[in-house]
Amino acid sequence: MHGKNRPLLAGVLCVFGLLALPQTTWAKWYLLASTHPNNLVVVDTETDTVVKDIALEGRGPALYIAPNPAQPQFAYVVNNLAKSVAMVDLDEGKQVKSFDLASDNELVRTMAIDVNTQGTRLFVHEMPIRQDLGRYTAQDNRIRVIDLETNETLTTFPAPRQVMGLASSQDGKRLYLFSVGQDIFVHSTEDGALLDTIPLANRNISGIARTDGLPLGGTYQESGHLVSFGTFTTDSITNQVTLGIGSLDLTQADPELKIVELQPFVEGDYVLTGALSPHTNKAYFAYNSLWKVDPKTRHIEKKVSLSNTYFAPLVHPEGKKVYCGSNWHDVAVYDAESLDLLTKIPLGHSQTGGVSVLRFVNR
Amino acid sequence: MKHLKAANSKARAVTASVAQATSETVEEDVVGMAQPIGCTTIFNPGWEANPWGGASSMCAPMEADLLSCANLCWWPAQVPDSLQNAPEWAKGCSGMNQEDWRNLDVVFPKTGTSG
Numbered sequence: 001m002h003g004k005n006r007p008l009l010a011g012v013l014c015v016f017g018l019l020a021l022p023q024t025t026w027a028k029w030y031l032l033a034s035t036h037p038n039n040l041v042v043v044d045t046e047t048d049t050v051v052k053d054i055a056l057e058g059r060g061p062a063l064y065i066a067p068n069p070a071q072p073q074f075a076y077v078v079n080n081l082a083k084s085v086a087m088v089d090l091d092e093g094k095q096v097k098s099f100d101l102a103s104d105n106e107l108v109r110t111m112a113i114d115v116n117t118q119g120t121r122l123f124v125h126e127m128p129i130r131q132d133l134g135r136y137t138a139q140d141n142r143i144r145v146i147d148l149e150t151n152e153t154l155t156t157f158p159a160p161r162q163v164m165g166l167a168s169s170q171d172g173k174r175l176y177l178f179s180v181g182q183d184i185f186v187h188s189t190e191d192g193a194l195l196d197t198i199p200l201a202n203r204n205i206s207g208i209a210r211t212d213g214l215p216l217g218g219t220y221q222e223s224g225h226l227v228s229f230g231t232f233t234t235d236s237i238t239n240q241v242t243l244g245i246g247s248l249d250l251t252q253a254d255p256e257l258k259i260v261e262l263q264p265f266v267e268g269d270y271v272l273t274g275a276l277s278p279h280t281n282k283a284y285f286a287y288n289s290l291w292k293v294d295p296k297t298r299h300i301e302k303k304v305s306l307s308n309t310y311f312a313p314l315v316h317p318e319g320k321k322v323y324c325g326s327n328w329h330d331v332a333v334y335d336a337e338s339l340d341l342l343t344k345i346p347l348g349h350s351q352t353g354g355v356s357v358l359r360f361v362n363r
Numbered sequence: 364m365k366h367l368k369a370a371n372s373k374a375r376a377v378t379a380s381v382a383q384a385t386s387e388t389v390e391e392d393v394v395g396m397a398q399p400i401g402c403t404t405i406f407n408p409g410w411e412a413n414p415w416g417g418a419s420s421m422c423a424p425m426e427a428d429l430l431s432c433a434n435l436c437w438w439p440a441q442v443p444d445s446l447q448n449a450p451e452w453a454k455g456c457s458g459m460n461q462e463d464w465r466n467l468d469v470v471f472p473k474t475g476t477s478g
Contacts, residue, residue: 036453061434063434109446161393162393180395182394201394267413267415267419268420270402270413270420288420288422288423308422308427309422309424309427309428326431327427327428350430352430352431353431353432353434354434
């Protein structure tokens with residue numbers, strides 16, 4: 001082989017090598033953000049700039065987002081006053097379908113959706129109310145299971161009330177339901193049977209009256225199937241509340257709920273939730289301040305004031321940045337190590353607050 | 364509930380229902396959190412206060428959570444019910460933090476209804 005062809009050959013081999021790598025090693029991470037009035041904003045997290053602002057159809061506000069990990073071209077967004085789930089083509093930049101939950105005599109809203117890792121099922125927690133003349137009757141809550149190959153409903157199964165978070169196990173066999181003021185319920189995705197209950201509110205530990213916690217703003221699939229959230233533990237004698245970090249590794253078949261109590265929950269450090277970095281095992285909390293805690297030592301390593309309230313801290317899937325947002329018209333990006341403000345990403349409209357209105361997707 | 368006293372027929376119906384459920388050892392299906400998610404525990408408009416009775420843990424500035432509280436009815440008394448009765452309340456100011464939030468509608472109670 002002539003020496004002058006070697007650079008060309010090396011280039012060709014490099015291209016083939018890159019193409020042979022799994023998608024996740026070369027694709028980019030994007031941030032999806034629900035905003036008013038009824039939009040899904042796509043942010044390139046390499047440049048931290050908005051690359052698409054997708055107006056959804058019908059009435060807003062755009063709320064909870066569930067990316068499709070297996071087909072990241074598509075994401076699912078609750079809108080229409082929480083009565084529909086819009087299917088959005090991120091490449092085309094438009095809504096391609098709407099799953100309407102309500103019927104003629106039943107008003108149905110949702111506060112929790114999830115797409116399994118395999119990208120084959122959309123789970124929707126439904127809160128139905130039967131509408132009769134002059135009378136509303138609350139119906140039993142349920143999970144609707146939608147086949148994403150046919151976009152048809154496969155089945156529904158009974159579910160607890162007040163569910164505000166859903167998460168699928170990595171193998172797709174179990175669905176975890178996070179409910180206000182209750183334990184964590186584990187259902188089979190095959191037949192909907194209740195397989196297990198993981199004590200959270202009722203941990204039955206001496207000295208602890210109860211523990212509350214919800215994976216608000218959860219990005220578990222992007223974090224290696226690590227569900228993490230702030231916990232609030234009430235002392236049974238003093239009634240004092242302690243802020244902690246809870247985590248559940250959904251790569252495990254029978255995961256253990258780990259809770260580390262960190263600091264007194266006081267007015268100056270009010271938070272809605274927190275997040276655990278799977279890269280460094282450091283816990284992040286944000287509301288009117290952003291701070292980082294080492295759960296092993298309970299030492300607050302760094303704390304910075306925020307320019308305004310951000311409801312949720314999200315650890316970037318690569319672990320080097322923390323995105324604070326969910327309610328303001330921008331997302332503030334901080335260095336995960338130093339907590340230096342890197343940039344603010346103007347979204348053009350206010351975010352809609354609430355649960356899982358920011359998610360990452362790998363494209 | 365033990366610190367509240369029913370003052371009208373609907374509230375008395377709730378009290379009776381709870382008492383009946385307790386006597387029949389029916390498990391409650393709606394449970395509150397000991398630590399409420401949301402920054403206020405007071406339901407009087409204009410009198411927001413946090414679980415400690417103060418205001419320092421409220422959103423700063425207030426516009427940071429006004430819309431998100433209305434979306435999901437977190438504050439059922441302080442902001443209009445945008446899910447059911449006043450869905451267009453924030454239409455004139457959907458990007459509140461960049462627009463003039465005086466464009467928000469004023470919502471008055473409906474007349475001619477019992478309650």
